[in-house]
Amino acid sequence: MPSQSAPFSPGRRRCLLAAACLPWARPVLAANDAAARKDWPRQRATPAVELVGLDGQPWRLAGARGAPVLLNFWATWCEPCRAEMPALQQLAREHREAGLQLLAVNYKEPEARVRRFLEQTGLALPVLLDREGAAAKSFGVRIFPSTIAIDRRGQAKFVVTGEFDWASAQAARWVAEL
Structure with missing residues (x-):
């Protein structure tokens, strides 16, 4: 498991560093950073999720009305998912008093695999099982x-796609909006 101080794998970090050195790549990297968050379409209803x-x-x-909720869709095979989980767990601890519910929604994996992963990593986020992928599909x-x-x-309100630094000041501002 990657350390908390290294948000990217060594290979991905090398690729990003190499790309950042190319003058034409800088606008692409900046655009990707800005594209991490996308507002939820106003005309689109929030799916009724039961897991x-x-x-x-x-x-x-x-049943969670009255509390802000973050649903993090992830899988044990997803390296970026694993990399951001410690920061998500810390975010949940920091905002527990404000009522934030942060739930890790596992995508279509056997329960035994999910339990093994949690035991090996020591992560303690509440986990919901999206056994058939219906919840992920309903949220697109x-x-x-x-x-x-x-x-x-x-x-x-919004969707954050891809690995994100949930320990950042930006993350705190986004959670405050909720």
Whole structure:
């Protein structure tokens, strides 16, 4: 597992550094940074999500009204997902008093694999199982990780696609919007 101080794998870091040295690549990198967040379309309803947690308890998005929610769609095979999880866990701790619910929604993996992953990494985020991928499909998730931000009224506000530094000041501003 990558360390918390190294948000990118060594290979990805080398690729980004090499690209940053090319003058024509700088605008592309800046555009990708800005494209991490996309506002939820106003005309699009927030899907009604019902999933089961690793604890066996059902979880419904409608039951979370009154609290801001971040649904992080991930998989154990996804390196960027694994890299951002420690920062997500820290974010959840920091905003627990404000009522933030941060849930890791595993995409179509066997429960035993998810449990092994959590045991090996020591991560303690609440995990929901999207066994058939229906929740990911309803939110239009095609890139992992993807995080859906939902405000206290139960309305999806924005989507963050790809690996993101959830320990950043930008992340704190985004969570404050909820």
